[in-house]
Amino acid sequence: MHLLFIYEDDGSVMRSVPRVHFLDELKRAGHTLTVFNPLAYSDVEQFNEALAKAAGAVSADLMVSLHGDELVKPDTVGRFKQRGIPTLLLCSDNLQAPFMQRQIAPLFDLVWLTSFETMPLFKSWGCTCIFLPYAANPHVFRPRFTAEIPTVGFIGTPYGTRVMKINDLLKGGVPCSLYSDHLLNAPPSGQAIRTPSQNKPLVRIDRGDLDLMKFPIGRRILWSKVKKKFTSRPQLLESDHLHIHPSVSFEEMNRLYSDFALSLGITEVWDTYLLRTPVHKIHLRTFEIPMCGGLQFAPYIDELAGYFEDGKEIVLYRTKEEYIDKAKFYLHSNKSNERMNMKINARKRAEQEHTWINRFNDVFKAMSLHHTRHHTRS
Structure with a gap:
C-alpha cells in the first residue's frame, strides 16, 4: 500500500522513533511511503497548504498523522476525506496527554491509542478508536550476544x-x-x-495541569506532581x-x-x-x-x-x-x-x-484496507 505519513523529523535521536521503528519495517514489508515533514516548510500554514494539495495529487491508500492539533488543521484532514483517502491518527502519548489531540481526533476515520486507559475519553469525543501497544522492529533490534x-x-x-x-x-x-x-x-x-x-521551585498550575483534572488517570498524575513538590x-x-x-x-x-x-x-x-x-x-x-x-x-x-x-x-x-x-x-x-x-x-x-508490521496489519484490517483499494476522486 501507499502510506502518507505526517512526521516531524529533525534528524535527532529523540525524533528518530518513527523512522527507526515502523517506517523502516513498513518499507521492508513492501509498502510505499511518502513522508511530509512540517520542518521542511516555513510555517504551519504553508505546511498545511502543501499537505492539502497532496491529498489531491498523491494516490495514497492511507494518511497517517503522528501529530495532533499543534500541526495539522481540521480543514487539511477534511481534504483527505473529500478525496476518499482514509485517515489515521496515531496517539502515542494518549495516557498522560490526551488533550493534545482533542480538537482534531474526531475528524480521523480511526484513532490508534497506545494506552487503553483513556479510550473512554476519546470515544466521548466521538472518535472511533483501536488500542494497540508499542512494538519493536526485529530488523533493528536484534540479539547481539557476546559476554554476559x-x-x-x-x-x-x-x-x-x-x-x-x-x-x-x-x-x-x-x-x-x-x-x-x-x-x-x-x-x-x-x-x-x-x-x-x-522539580520546579513552586507548585504551578498550567494549561496541561488543567487538562489533567478532566480525567481519572490525569487526576492521579496531577496529585503525584503536587506530592513531589513536598517530597525530597x-x-x-x-x-x-x-x-x-x-x-x-x-x-x-x-x-x-x-x-x-x-x-x-x-x-x-x-x-x-x-x-x-x-x-x-x-x-x-x-x-x-x-x-x-x-x-x-x-x-x-x-x-x-x-x-x-x-x-x-x-x-x-x-x-x-x-x-x-x-x-x-x-x-x-x-x-x-x-x-x-x-x-x-x-x-x-x-x-x-510484537512487531510494527503486526500492529499496522491490525489497523489495516480494522479499516478494511487492502493492496487493491480504489479511490473516488473529485
Missing part, C-alpha cells in the same frame, strides 16, 4: 522512580550497571550521587555494587540489552511512584529489550503479563521483597542457562507477536 554482564542493567539518566528502584537493589546487595554520562560528570557528594532534578528528591546511593559507565550509542544499547543478565524495566508514569498505587505505562523499551534477546525485569501489571510470560520470557515482581529476591535468584551463576533460554523465548515471542 552479571548485573541488573539500566541505560539512561536515573531520576525519580529509577533512582528508588536502583537504590532498593543496592541496599539488597544486588549488583547494578548504569550507563549515563550525567553520573560520570556528577561531583562526589558523600553518601549519594546527585541526580537531575525534575531521591538521590542515587554510592555503593560497591554500583557500576557506572558512559552513555552508549544506539548500536551499543542493543548489545547491552542482549548481554545484561537482567534489564531493568520501569513502568511507573512520571511521579506516580509517590502514590500508593502508581500509574503504569508500557514503553518502547518494553518491546525493545526482548526483541534484542534481553531478559526484562519489571513490575507485575496485567497488561505486561499478557505480552510476555512470567518465568519463561520475562521476570515480573509484585512486592519490594520479591523484587530483591528475584533479582538475586536470577543473577545466580547457576542460572546462566535458564537466563539464556528465557532470552531466546523472549525474542521469539516478540518477533512473532
Whole structure:
C-alpha cells in the first residue's frame, strides 16, 4: 500500500522513533511511503497548504498523522476525506496527554491509542478508536550476544522512580550497571550521587495541569506532581555494587540489552511512584529489550503479563521483597542457562507477536484496507 505519513523529523535521536521503528519495517514489508515533514516548510500554514494539495495529487491508500492539533488543521484532514483517502491518527502519548489531540481526533476515520486507559475519553469525543501497544522492529533490534554482564542493567539518566528502584537493589546487595554520562560528570557528594532534578521551585498550575483534572488517570498524575513538590528528591546511593559507565550509542544499547543478565524495566508514569498505587505505562523499551534477546525485569501489571510470560520470557515482581529476591535468584551463576533460554523465548515471542508490521496489519484490517483499494476522486 501507499502510506502518507505526517512526521516531524529533525534528524535527532529523540525524533528518530518513527523512522527507526515502523517506517523502516513498513518499507521492508513492501509498502510505499511518502513522508511530509512540517520542518521542511516555513510555517504551519504553508505546511498545511502543501499537505492539502497532496491529498489531491498523491494516490495514497492511507494518511497517517503522528501529530495532533499543534500541526495539522481540521480543514487539511477534511481534504483527505473529500478525496476518499482514509485517515489515521496515531496517539502515542494518549495516557498522560490526551488533550493534545482533542480538537482534531474526531475528524480521523480511526484513532490508534497506545494506552487503553483513556479510550473512554476519546470515544466521548466521538472518535472511533483501536488500542494497540508499542512494538519493536526485529530488523533493528536484534540479539547481539557476546559476554554476559552479571548485573541488573539500566541505560539512561536515573531520576525519580529509577533512582528508588536502583537504590532498593543496592541496599539488597544486588549488583547494578548504569550507563549515563550525567553520573560520570556528577561531583562526589558523600553518601549519594546527585541526580537531575525534575522539580520546579513552586507548585504551578498550567494549561496541561488543567487538562489533567478532566480525567481519572490525569487526576492521579496531577496529585503525584503536587506530592513531589513536598517530597525530597531521591538521590542515587554510592555503593560497591554500583557500576557506572558512559552513555552508549544506539548500536551499543542493543548489545547491552542482549548481554545484561537482567534489564531493568520501569513502568511507573512520571511521579506516580509517590502514590500508593502508581500509574503504569508500557514503553518502547518494553518491546525493545526482548526483541534484542534481553531478559526484562519489571513490575507485575496485567497488561505486561499478557505480552510476555512470567518465568519463561520475562521476570515480573509484585512486592519490594520479591523484587530483591528475584533479582538475586536470577543473577545466580547457576542460572546462566535458564537466563539464556528465557532470552531466546523472549525474542521469539516478540518477533512473532510484537512487531510494527503486526500492529499496522491490525489497523489495516480494522479499516478494511487492502493492496487493491480504489479511490473516488473529485
